[in-house]
Amino acid sequence: MNWIGLVAAITAFLSIWIGHVAVRKIESTSRTIWIPAVIAIAFGLSLEYWSLISDNLSLKTALGITGFTLLWDAFEFTRQEKRIIKGYAPANPNNPRHAKILAEHPSATTLHLLNRHPIGRPVSYNEAIRLVTEHCLVDTES
């Protein structure tokens, strides 16, 4: 048995999951996106350095994967902000940066349009809003 593949699989899955949730939460509450991005880059590079100097294969694998996931997360902060502008992810009106986006971009919304089950056919924008507001599902999931 070679456990290194399992170590890589678990690290990849967990770091993507945590990064996915954290980027959304942080982008939603942070007044700037450059500060969290710089922190993610700093952590990512530190983990890569630690990975390079480590002698243990499992440890260098886990650090190498988590470090690159963090570097990708830094880039995801800008991608997430673009989703907010397009209305693909919900804006947080209590965040001044998001409030500005809501005022300047008619496409931006506080609704989480993905927060429902598929119904099996294309929907209009008004129907999409009804589907997420009628079932009281709004903002219960991240």
Added chain:
Amino acid sequence: MNLSGLTIGITTLLIIGLGFPLVIRGERYFGYLWWPYMMGIGLAIIIVSLFVSTDWLSVVVGVLGATFVWGSTELKDQAVRAELGWFPFNANKFRPPFEKTIEKWKVPHL
């Protein structure tokens, strides 16, 4: 191949990148109800990695499996994105076996 953590990290990023077209195309042609099969394929690939004696190959196989498992949890959201017109919608999907049973299960969503 010298397995530096850096190489592993970059390789992982590239393999996970395959997850984007996998989820988009998979949902378009097959539908989100294939999620248990996609998750099963991912877990099977991870088990295969245990029997790969070459370290770098075991890592590649393991990460590929993790990509399938992660992708299975993204199919539901992708189905809604297609319904919203953010991605092309295809009504003629290739339905999964035991579709009615799977419909009753809670879709994983992370």
